[in-house]
Amino acid sequence: MADSWVNSAEGIGADLHLELAGSGGRRAALIDALREAVRGGRLAPGTGLPPYRSLAADLGVARNTVGDAYAELVAEGWLTARQGSGTRVAARAEPLDAHARVPVKAPARARGPRHDLRQGTPDASSFPRAAWLASYRRALQQAPNEAFGPGDPAGRIELRRALTEYLARVRGVRTEPGRIVVCSGFAHALRLLFPAVLQGPLAVESYGLGFHRELLAAASVRTVPLSLDEDGARVGELGRERGVLLTPAHQFPTGGPLHPERRAAVIDWARARGGVIVEDDYDGEFRYDRKPVGAVQGLDPERVIHIGSVSKSLSPALRLGWMVLPERYVDAVLAVKGEREAWAGVPDQLALADFIVSGSYDRHVRRMRQRYRRRRDRLVAALAERAPHIEVTGVAAGLHAVLRLPPGTEQSAVKAAVWQGVALDGLGDFRHPEAVTAAPDGLVVGYATPAEHAYAAAVDALCGVLPPV
Ligand SMILES: Cc1ncc(COP(=O)(O)O)c(C=O)c1O
CATH class of the missing domain: 3.40.640.10 (Type I PLP-dependent aspartate aminotransferase-like (Major domain))
Structure with a gap:
């Protein structure tokens, strides 16, 4: 059972949790704990260890005990000690299971849609x-x-x-x-x-x-x-x-x-x-x-x-x-x-x-209101030109518009949008399961989400996925 935990940040700029366990004395317990921390990968190669003085104080052990433990681990090759740069984890000190590990690829950045016209988010680039x-x-x-x-x-x-x-x-x-x-x-x-x-x-x-x-x-x-x-x-x-x-x-x-x-x-x-x-x-x-x-x-x-x-x-x-x-x-x-x-x-x-x-909130809301109004106007104008058979509704306020579609075309329009990298929602996605009446087919288009520079391309792509007359 552990009889001492320390949490020392001095000298390494990060927390170091050490568990001193066992009955073989403080020096042996400290050596084991440090070796385990390096072996398990918790202390990465190159990490600086706390000075003797502070680790000794945190652990409630004599400074010599820490000095001896460090010296032992330097001798074993787990640590290196150099004048002026203190004691560090040796560069070659690989975690025990390094070779057994499945190589971990850098996580692929979740790729969003090319054109994000989902409702729900303001233009994050305008924060x-x-x-x-x-x-x-x-x-x-x-x-x-x-x-x-x-x-x-x-x-x-x-x-x-x-x-x-x-x-x-x-x-x-x-x-x-x-x-x-x-x-x-x-x-x-x-x-x-x-x-x-x-x-x-x-x-x-x-x-x-x-x-x-x-x-x-x-x-x-x-x-x-x-x-x-x-x-x-x-x-x-x-x-x-x-x-x-x-x-x-x-x-x-x-x-x-x-x-x-x-x-x-x-x-x-x-x-x-x-x-x-x-x-x-x-x-x-x-x-x-x-x-x-x-x-x-x-x-x-x-x-x-x-x-x-x-x-x-x-x-x-x-x-x-x-x-x-x-x-x-x-x-x-x-x-x-x-x-x-x-x-x-x-x-x-x-x-x-x-x-x-x-007054910053008022100023920000006013600026964003003008920006979103311009976006709405561009959307309405683009649709009037390229898809005049589609009615745009719900645009006197808010950050999204509803595009009324010819009956029976909502599902295929949403699918076409997905294929073309345009993210948006069908109106039916928002329907209460027990709703007695259904609204006509429609698309919910959020015009706030894209950054300013990406908006024109998003509107263009949207016009390309709308059902024909
Ligand atoms: C209908 C509706 N209500 C409320 C909210 C705000 O939600 P919250 O304050 O939990 O972020 C949103 C935000 O997207 C919304 O679409």
């Missing part, structure tokens, strides 16, 4: 690195020491204040910092809410993200599909469900906003039945026509859980989002989060707070 770094630096400089302790599960107050102001100004959300809980994005919010805080059955739009339906199914929540038409979800179909999940700003994926009368009707339903509306505001900032579409939450903050994240506006890699809660759910959600923040890193939260308060 505002300099502005984010400036916010991060300021946030770290100004953060009080307590910010580096365990995080508050509600989220940093700086961020919740910034979000309160931002969401009111940009999305018409009515709230206060005490009703905001920071999370790592929409999917995380669903996991926090279901099943601990909310239970099914839950009405959902008949077309939506399968991943979210799977999360709900995993939480034993039965989802009931609501039909869609040009005014969005038919909320008149709502009955005894306990809640409804909607994408009111930009129905995902078909693309229209929820009609004002339906917004009012869904609030009426929630009030009459004691139901709750879960609002997924996934790309609420990207609206291109002049009509602003505010959050449904603004109509009744006590009936709507409003959820947003930076996944579309900045990057899905940041894993930062927020839930704006009716007061009655705040404690229950915090109870699910536990005593300490376990998901959203505090420095990132502080950086986002600075990013918002300094």
Whole structure:
């Protein structure tokens, strides 16, 4: 059994874990442990070992013991000792099983499609690195020491204040910092809410993200599909469900906003039945026509859980989002989060707070909105010219378009796209398995994903795979 573990980084710039075991004395145990570390490949040829002094202190053994162990391993050829460069693992010291090993090829880089028109990702090459770094630096400089302790599960107050102001100004959300809980994005919010805080059955739009339906199914929540038409979800179909999940700003994926009368009707339903509306505001900032579409939450903050994240506006890699809660759910959600923040890193939260308060977020969203609008216009123009029989819909907002196809051609168009290296989704991929009505055939084309320089070629390739008249 091991009687001592050390973890020494001094002198080698990396952790060194040594297990001193056995009954043959400290010197022999140390020799065995070091030999095993070299033989097993944990200490690679050329790696520097810690100075005698620090390893001895870490292990609680005499400095001579370490010196003797090193000398023994130098004599055996495992280590080399040279004046000025300390003790290192010998260049020839090969791991015991080196010859038995199957040669490991450098992992092939996963080759993505040539043209990535999948929905779901913003242009990763446009991440505002300099502005984010400036916010991060300021946030770290100004953060009080307590910010580096365990995080508050509600989220940093700086961020919740910034979000309160931002969401009111940009999305018409009515709230206060005490009703905001920071999370790592929409999917995380669903996991926090279901099943601990909310239970099914839950009405959902008949077309939506399968991943979210799977999360709900995993939480034993039965989802009931609501039909869609040009005014969005038919909320008149709502009955005894306990809640409804909607994408009111930009129905995902078909693309229209929820009609004002339906917004009012869904609030009426929630009030009459004691139901709750879960609002997924996934790309609420990207609206291109002049009509602003505010959050449904603004109509009744006590009936709507409003959820947003930076996944579309900045990057899905940041894993930062927020839930704006009716007061009655705040404690229950915090109870699910536990005593300490376990998901959203505090420095990132502080950086986002600075990013918002300094105006960088507004500037970035404005710049990206212009860029995505130009892309949308190029897509629409290219299709008008090269495939005028294909109708483009859902393009007043968001980062994707829906191309309506002639009946019966969706599957073959998706296959043709795969053959031509164009990644995109068929509309049918998003259909709820119990949906009563099917939308016409269509392709969901994300126009944000390619880098700027790759976009023209992607649109060109897309036009080449569309079914003829
Ligand atoms: C419909 C929909 N909701 C929400 C999100 C955001 O998800 P998350 O915040 O978990 O990254 C996305 C992102 O792609 C989405 O497509």
